[in-house]
Amino acid sequence: METTMISKILIANRGEIACRIMRTAKRLGIATVAVYSDEDMNALHVKTADQAVRLGPAKASESYLCIDKIIQAAQATGADAIHPGYGFLSENAQFAQACIENDLIFIGPSVDAIKAMGSKSAAKTIMQEAKVPLVPGYHGEQQSPELLAQEAEKIAYPVLLKAAAGGGGKGMRIVWQAEEFDSALAAAKREAQASFSDQIMLVEKYLTEPRHVEIQVFCDQHGNAVYLFERDCSVQRRHQKVVEEAPAPGLKAETRAAMGEAAVRAAQAINYCGAGTVEFLLDSDGKFYFMEMNTRLQVEHPVTEMITGQDLVEWQIIVANGQPLPMEQSALQINGHAMEVRIYAEDPNNEFLPCTGLIKQLIHPPESTHLRLDTGVSSGDSVGIHYDPMIAKLIVSGENRAQAIARMDQALNQYVLVGVTTNTHYLQSVINTQAFKHAQLTTDFVERHANAIADYQLDYDWPELATLACFALLSEQVKSTDVWYQNTRLNHHSKSSLALHINETLRTFEIISADDSYTIMSDNYTALSMQASMQNGRFNTLINDVKTTYVCYADGQSLLIANSQGQWRAQRQLANHLSDQEEQQDGAILAPMNGSLIALPVNSGDSVKKGDLLAIVEAMKMEHNIKAPANGVVTECHYQEGDLVEGGKQIMLISPEAEA
Numbered sequence: 001m002e003t004t005m006i007s008k009i010l011i012a013n014r015g016e017i018a019c020r021i022m023r024t025a026k027r028l029g030i031a032t033v034a035v036y037s038d039e040d041m042n043a044l045h046v047k048t049a050d051q052a053v054r055l056g057p058a059k060a061s062e063s064y065l066c067i068d069k070i071i072q073a074a075q076a077t078g079a080d081a082i083h084p085g086y087g088f089l090s091e092n093a094q095f096a097q098a099c100i101e102n103d104l105i106f107i108g109p110s111v112d113a114i115k116a117m118g119s120k121s122a123a124k125t126i127m128q129e130a131k132v133p134l135v136p137g138y139h140g141e142q143q144s145p146e147l148l149a150q151e152a153e154k155i156a157y158p159v160l161l162k163a164a165a166g167g168g169g170k171g172m173r174i175v176w177q178a179e180e181f182d183s184a185l186a187a188a189k190r191e192a193q194a195s196f197s198d199q200i201m202l203v204e205k206y207l208t209e210p211r212h213v214e215i216q217v218f219c220d221q222h223g224n225a226v227y228l229f230e231r232d233c234s235v236q237r238r239h240q241k242v243v244e245e246a247p248a249p250g251l252k253a254e255t256r257a258a259m260g261e262a263a264v265r266a267a268q269a270i271n272y273c274g275a276g277t278v279e280f281l282l283d284s285d286g287k288f289y290f291m292e293m294n295t296r297l298q299v300e301h302p303v304t305e306m307i308t309g310q311d312l313v314e315w316q317i318i319v320a321n322g323q324p325l326p327m328e329q330s331a332l333q334i335n336g337h338a339m340e341v342r343i344y345a346e347d348p349n350n351e352f353l354p355c356t357g358l359i360k361q362l363i364h365p366p367e368s369t370h371l372r373l374d375t376g377v378s379s380g381d382s383v384g385i386h387y388d389p390m391i392a393k394l395i396v397s398g399e400n401r402a403q404a405i406a407r408m409d410q411a412l413n414q415y416v417l418v419g420v421t422t423n424t425h426y427l428q429s430v431i432n433t434q435a436f437k438h439a440q441l442t443t444d445f446v447e448r449h450a451n452a453i454a455d456y457q458l459d460y461d462w463p464e465l466a467t468l469a470c471f472a473l474l475s476e477q478v479k480s481t482d483v484w485y486q487n488t489r490l491n492h493h494s495k496s497s498l499a500l501h502i503n504e505t506l507r508t509f510e511i512i513s514a515d516d517s518y519t520i521m522s523d524n525y526t527a528l529s530m531q532a533s534m535q536n537g538r539f540n541t542l543i544n545d546v547k548t549t550y551v552c553y554a555d556g557q558s559l560l561i562a563n564s565q566g567q568w569r570a571q572r573q574l575a576n577h578l579s580d581q582e583e584q585q586d587g588a589i590l591a592p593m594n595g596s597l598i599a600l601p602v603n604s605g606d607s608v609k610k611g612d613l614l615a616i617v618e619a620m621k622m623e624h625n626i627k628a629p630a631n632g633v634v635t636e637c638h639y640q641e642g643d644l645v646e647g648g649k650q651i652m653l654i655s656p657e658a659e660a
């Protein structure tokens with residue numbers, strides 16, 4: 001049978017996933033079309049594509065979520081297929097429908113399959129019929145609070161209330177006992193209404209120490225279906241995945257087969273086509289329960305690619321072309337162990353608030369068959385407030401899990417990003433805990449091991465401190481009036497003094513240098529001699545016959561050296577100690593980050609009570625509530641709802657009520 005093959009794909013997405021899809025398309029000789037918002041005009045995915053079409057302003061609702069504009073872009077460029085990536089329109093049945101109506105191939109499942117899995121309640125009904133095990137609970141249409149409370153009693157507390165239309169962990173509430181039920185239900189409904197315009201709730205038994213294990217399935221248009229094994233995504237923060245791996249540590253072969261077969265049954269129950277993921281909770285007895293099915297390519301698909309040696313985007317294209325699946329179940333095998341971490345522009349030391357800014361420098365660990373980097377950003381890009389803060393993913397594989405962890409640790413050391421705060425250190429803290437190394441994976445991992453995660457520190461021993469000081473001297477680019485720095489010539493030698501902030505401690509160093517030899521001195525340490533040089537962006541040292549090479553970065557103030565063993569940072573001490581922070585008044589309410597003010601329920605002159613909501617700042621799809629720190633009166637308000645606000649700026653001023 002002669003079929004026409006896809007020859008040009010429009011990718012209706014941005015960031016790392018758009019780049020990743022293009023990588024496969026290019027390898028297959030398929031032309032690519034990117035779409036972009038004004039904010040993304042110079043983004044990596046635009047540069048990577050053969051053509052790129054502007055959609056509109058930065059707001060997703062005016063660009064990446066505009067079905068009409070995307071269809072028009074495909075038509076204008078002659079694309080014959082659309083890949084939706086994940087997020088945005090990837091699970092939007094209307095979008096899939098619009099593609100079909102316009103003779104465009106939607107690289108994803110059928111409209112009916114998307115609809116069937118769009119509601120967690122409806123999905124559970126279908127799965128029940130297909131004999132896929134469910135978490136005990138209620139997923140019916142009756143929604144009276146009395147009935148829901150009765151159902152909760154039936155399955156026994158604790159229970160989990162979940163929005164049927166939910167996603168991204170929103171509209172979910174754990175209820176530990178009957179007394180809390182009514183208020184939890186009201187809160188979950190409010191959140192569900194706000195996020196999904198739908199209040200339908202389901203009640204599930206809350207499993208206290210489960211693992212999140214999901215199965216990758218693939219189906220073609222000829223009735224073939226396979227599973228490409230599982231991924232363990234138990235390490236989550238606020239129900240969002242942080243680390244993913246495959247295979248799931250310690251999973252018995254028979255459980256794997258049972259879960260795989262249940263997932264295939266789930267897919268076949270809705271005549272599924274293409275890539276899908278069936279999510280399960282797995283308890284400590286090896287019992288598993290269906291949670292939901294995601295009808296798209298997942299963020300964490302690369303770990304499956306690593307252990308199976310397959311390219312899932314290629315499989316998607318093959319299936320969309322109407323060809324049969326490339327492999328049968330019996331031919332698929334697991335090789336080694338793979339792990340992925342999600343790199344977010346966020347500040348783990350400040351409640352994981354998203355961070356924005358200019359990426360001044362980005363150096364990647366070298367890619368190999370064991371190390372893959374899926375990135376959506378490069379040096380010189382800005383991370384803005386409008387989209388998801390995930391900017392890249394690091395994926396490694398090893399012969400076994402321990403080797404994968406060791407490789408990931410090294411890769412994170414070598415991932416150097418300057419200018420925007422990221423969670424890389426946090427990720428290292430997680431994978432270096434004993435609990436993680438021993439694969440004690442449960443969905444409460446991050447809370448349960450919070451102390452061990454917080455304790456993780458990279459050593460700054462004397463050799464590293466001395467090396468940083470030496471690098472500071474060699475990379476001296478700023479006028480010596482800007483930084484605290486002195487230099488005296490003594491015959492062939494010169495003697496320099498400098499001060500660096502390292503891990504919040506100010507340290508002073510004296511360095512005597514002659515040619516490329518340096519002797520570094522600092523309080524309480526024995527003088528250390530080294531040879532050092534800078535070449536092609538590398539900083540090389542020789543200490544006691546041991547040569548070490550670092551990638552390095554220095555601008556006016558920030559200094560960084562890194563290699564597979566660690567990443568060490570310092571700040572030069574400024575000559576004038578003036579901080580660039582604005583002097584803030586008492587009662588000033590500051591924006592916690594760059595973002596838009598999506599709610600501003602108070603006005604100048606209003607009285608507020610401690611804990612009252614003053615404003616909601618939204619950045620990168622996350623909302624941050626700002627509450628009144630004390631009772632008082634709003635005396636000044638500098639913004640209006642809808643305004644953009646810069647992190648650190650004063651939003652309003654409150655004059656606190658005098659203590660009675």
Ligand code: ADP
Pocket residue numbers: 135160166167168169170204205206207208210212236239279281291292443
């Ligand atoms: P969302 O679609 O909002 O991401 P999911 O249904 O996929 O919601 O659940 C997200 C996470 O919440 C799961 O990975 C798991 O950690 C937790 N979870 C969901 N259902 C239960 C349950 N019944 N018991 C315990 N934890 C659960």
